[in-house]
Amino acid sequence: xxxxxxxxxxxxxxxxxxxxxxxxxxxxxxxxxxxxxxxxxxxxxxxxxxxxxxxxxxxxxxxxxxxxxxxxxxxxxxxxxxxxxxxxxxxxxxxxxxxxxxxxxxxxxxxxxxxxxxxxxxxxxxxxxxxxxxxxxxxxxxxxxxxxxxxxxxxxxxxxxxxxxxxxxxxxxxxxxxxxxxxxxxxxxxxxxxxxxxxxxx
Numbered sequence: 001x002x003x004x005x006x007x008x009x010x011x012x013x014x015x016x017x018x019x020x021x022x023x024x025x026x027x028x029x030x031x032x033x034x035x036x037x038x039x040x041x042x043x044x045x046x047x048x049x050x051x052x053x054x055x056x057x058x059x060x061x062x063x064x065x066x067x068x069x070x071x072x073x074x075x076x077x078x079x080x081x082x083x084x085x086x087x088x089x090x091x092x093x094x095x096x097x098x099x100x101x102x103x104x105x106x107x108x109x110x111x112x113x114x115x116x117x118x119x120x121x122x123x124x125x126x127x128x129x130x131x132x133x134x135x136x137x138x139x140x141x142x143x144x145x146x147x148x149x150x151x152x153x154x155x156x157x158x159x160x161x162x163x164x165x166x167x168x169x170x171x172x173x174x175x176x177x178x179x180x181x182x183x184x185x186x187x188x189x190x191x192x193x194x195x196x197x198x199x200x201x202x
Contacts, residue, residue, distance in 0.1 A: 016052075016053065016056050019052070019066055019070075020049060020052075023066075023067070023070050024045065024049065026139065026140050026141050027045050027048055027049070027070065027071070027074050027140070028041055028042065028045045029135075029139030029140060029141075030071065030074055030135050030136060030139045030140040031044045031045055031074070031078065032115065032139060033115075033123060033131065033134065033135035033138075033139045034078060034131065034132075034135055035078075035081070040081070044074070044077050044078060044081055047077050048070070048073050048074045048077050051073045051077065052070060052073060055073075065146070067142060067146060068142075068146055068149060068150050071136065071140055071142065071150055072150060074140075075150070118172075118173055119169075119173065121172070122168070122169045122172035122173050123169070125168060125172055126165050126168055126169070127165075129161055130161055130162075130164060130165035130168070131165070132151070133147060133151070133158060133161045133162050133165060134162065134165045134166070134169070136150065136151075137162055144158050144159055144162070
């Protein structure tokens with residue numbers, strides 16, 4: 001192999017390793033907000049980076065930022081996961097690839113995703129799109145414009161969905177009985193305070 005080609009291959013390998021280190025926890029967090037068990041989140045994270053590895057040589061950062069590219073792969077991996085579960089008569093993903101709430105499982109140490117039981121229950125009350133935006137924003141740590149590009153939505157739409165989802169979460173976490181009885185209320189405190197209290201999977 002020519003010296004220049006060896007240097008390029010070494011540079012790409014270094015970039016891939018750094019990209020993995022920079023994004024693996026964010027991708028795992030995204031799956032942690034979407035699926036029912038730690039094992040599933042770990043498996044889906046592994047599958048995502050297997051796809052990243054296979055496609056890394058063809059990745060062109062001029063076409064898309066690496067974060068958007070990786071999370072588009074993660075979303076496709078999640079869609080495939082839900083399709084398999086639907087085949088097993090456990091879940092349905094028929095609405096325009098808009099992946100939804102996790103499959104419910106019995107709690108136990110092996111299923112602990114690092115989410116409090118209250119937050120896990122509150123997330124289940126969100127719509128599919130709200131949960132996806134919340135997962136990308138707070139677990140995946142994507143910005144509003146990045147989410148808008150990834151989901152092919154306007155920034156205003158993303159902000160509206162995130163705000164509505166945060167209001168629901170805050171009300172459900174602070175007043176679970178009232179939320180169960182009445183649903184979301186316009187009197188919920190600001191989304192900024194909800195954002196500060198929203199934990200990520202560990």
